Amino acid sequence: xxxxxxxxxxxxxxxxxxxxxxxxxxxxxxxxxxxxxxxxxxxxxxxxxxxxxxxxxxxxxxxxxxxxxxxxxxxxxxxxxxxxxxxxxxxxxxxxxxxxxxxxxxxxxxxxxxxxxxxxxxxxxxxxxxxxxxxxxxxxxxxxxxxxxxxxxxxxxxxxxxxxxxxxxxxxxxxxxxxxxxxxxxxxxxxxxxxxxxxxxxxxxxxxxxxxxxxxxxxxxxxxxxxxxxxxxxxxxxxxxxxxxxxxxxxxxxxxxxxxxxxxxxxxxxxxxxxxxxxxxxxxxxxxxxxxxxxxxxxxxxxxxxxxxxxxxxxxxxxxxxxxxxxxxxxxxxxxxxxxxxxxxxxxxxxxxxxxxxxxxxxxxxxxxxxxxxxxxxxxxxxxxxxxxxxxxxxxxxxxxxxxxxxxxxxxx
RNA sequence: GGGGAGGUACCUAAGUGGCCAAAAGGAGCGGACUGUAGAUCCGUUGGCUGAACGCCUUCGAAGGUUCAAAUCCUUCCCUCCCCA
Numbered sequence: 069x070x071x072x073x074x075x076x077x078x079x080x081x082x083x084x085x086x087x088x089x090x091x092x093x094x095x096x097x098x099x100x101x102x103x104x105x106x107x108x109x110x111x112x113x114x115x116x117x118x119x120x121x122x123x124x125x126x127x128x129x130x131x132x133x134x135x136x137x138x139x140x141x142x143x144x145x146x147x148x149x150x151x152x153x154x155x156x157x158x159x160x161x162x163x164x165x166x167x168x169x170x171x172x173x174x175x176x177x178x179x180x181x182x183x184x185x186x187x188x189x190x191x192x193x194x195x196x197x198x199x200x201x202x203x204x205x206x207x208x209x210x211x212x213x214x215x216x217x218x219x220x221x222x223x224x225x226x227x228x229x230x231x232x233x234x235x236x237x238x239x240x241x242x243x244x245x246x247x248x249x250x251x252x253x254x255x256x257x258x259x260x261x262x263x264x265x266x267x268x269x270x271x272x273x274x275x276x277x278x279x280x281x282x283x284x285x286x287x288x289x290x291x292x293x294x295x296x297x298x299x300x301x302x303x304x305x306x307x308x309x310x311x312x313x314x315x316x317x318x319x320x321x322x323x324x325x326x327x328x329x330x331x332x333x334x335x336x337x338x339x340x341x342x343x344x345x346x347x348x349x350x351x352x353x354x355x356x357x358x359x360x361x362x363x364x365x366x367x368x369x370x371x372x373x374x375x376x377x378x379x380x381x382x383x384x385x386x387x388x389x390x391x392x393x394x395x396x397x398x399x400x401x402x403x404x405x406x407x408x409x410x411x412x413x414x415x416x417x418x419x420x421x422x423x424x425x426x427x428x429x430x431x432x433x434x435x436x437x438x439x440x441x442x443x444x445x446x447x448x449x450x451x452x453x454x455x456x457x458x459x460x461x462x463x464x465x466x467x468x469x470x471x472x473x474x475x476x477x478x479x480x481x
Numbered sequence: 482g483g484g485g486a487g488g489u490a491c492c493u494a495a496g497u498g499g500c501c502a503a504a505a506g507g508a509g510c511g512g513a514c515u516g517u518a519g520a521u522c523c524g525u526u527g528g529c530u531g532a533a534c535g536c537c538u539u540c541g542a543a544g545g546u547u548c549a550a551a552u553c554c555u556u557c558c559c560u561c562c563c564c565a
Contacts, residue, residue, distance in 0.1 A: 236561095237487095237560085237561045237562070238560085238561080239559090239560055239561075300508095301518085301519090309508095310509090324517065325517090327516080327517060327518080328517050328518070329518075330518055330519060331516090331518055331519070332518090332519085333518095334518095362516080363516070363518070363519095364516040364518080365516090367516080367518080391517085394517085395516085395517055396516090420531065422531080431510095433527090433528070433529095434528085434529075434530090435526095435527080435528060435529075436510085436526080436528095438532085439510085439511075439525065439526080440510080440511065442511090442524095442525090443510085443511040443512060443524065443525065444511070444512055445510085445511045445512075456531085456532085457531055457532085458531095459531090471510075471511070472510090472511080472517060473517070
């Protein structure tokens with residue numbers, strides 16, 4: 069009776085864990101490992117590597133983080149692996165220049181801010197933070213030769229990115245081959261049962277399996293999550309492109325950014341970024357297709373849901389209200405960023421538009437701001453300011469809108 | 482080691498002495514229209530100067546020729562391809 073329920077529970081867990089997963093190698097292996105867990109009580113070691121060079125976590129990162137959390141909830145051991153050593157090489161992407169070497173302190177600081185944000189999702193009690201320099205930095209050349217000897221050049225060239233760059237006549241650094249190998253070695257060192265990553269990590273993740281086998285370990289299960297497109301709906305969400313929604317974004321911004329994603333992405337966002345049950349999502353999708361659910365309304369549910377996760381439902385409701393004020397009624401949002409002006413900024417209660425805009429930080433180029441004004445993108449209390457040479461009379465509590473997405477409330481000090 | 486091709490702005494890419502702050506497309510930004518969506522149309526996209534068709538910096542780097550250089554010369558750096 070009890071024995072039977074082991075497998076049943078494992079099967080149920082598997083179903084939960086497979087939500088939103090793009091590919092898993094292999095399902096059977098995971099089933100086996102989960103069975104084993106229920107038989108022995110030995111939690112699975114679930115690992116994901118993080119690059120400490122970019123300290124801002126955005127929704128794209130949360131896709132795998134949320135998956136990690138699912139593992140935690142089911143009783144498993146998550147290893148949050150900071151790639152402080154691998155970060156020095158940088159995952160091959162073709163055009164990136166050599167990364168500047170981070171000092172140990174910088175890495176620690178980054179890792180701290182990074183994990184703090186990650187703990188908005190992960191349970192800190194059930195997370196081990198590791199740094200891969202711990203084992204990588206002590207390897208000798210001999211060790212490295214031994215490890216690399218397990219792989220062939222032909223195998224390395226299977227990686228699409230390498231392959232592509234080579235056929236496009238782009239350079240491939242020899243050291244770049246080491247990145248996947250180091251990542252694989254991480255799995256060996258941790259004895260990982262499962263490694264999570266985006267689909268773009270396929271090659272690296274599989275290398276881990278290969279190397280583990282070579283080292284006499286049971287190969288890890290590889291779980292690949294789909295890449296999340298950013299607010300532009302095309303490119304993978306990333307800070308450098310600027311199409312990202314950060315988990316630290318204030319509620320109003322976060323709400324707005326979610327509202328600006330293309331309709332085609334709504335379902336995917338629900339699946340990967342919320343806990344809304346699958347049948348509900350599918351029902352909404354049906355209603356949407358049959359014109360019973362307006363895409364905007366559907367998106368509002370999404371935005372509220374996601375903002376709630378990171379800021380709580382009160383602030384999510386506030387964000388919704390603000391959103392409607394700002395865009396439906398064209399009024400000022402409650403939650404706009406405060407822009408404080410001091411007496412030094414004002415001459416006879418007046419300030420030059422460009423100076424004012426400069427203070428918002430929207431752009432640091434006066435030429436660009438000038439253009440923005442000339443093109444009619446600047447409003448003060450809903451009055452367009454079209455002349456870049458104008459001096460504006462400032463009253464306390466005025467509402468400044470810069471371009472489509474930036475709102476400020478002016479406070480005098 | 483030998484031979485060939487190449488390095489232009491966020492990206493792709495034109496330009497081989499002045500008309501070049503540099504074509505075109507993509508991407509971005511702003512406007513119109515909307516649902517802060519998509520599609521479409523218009524505008525705009527090095528910086529500075531309270532803006533003038535004025536100044537400064539930019540075509541891999543440094544020098545040089547010239548009244549004038551992305552463009553010609555020299556040296557250097559980097560990448561790719563073919564051969565050994």
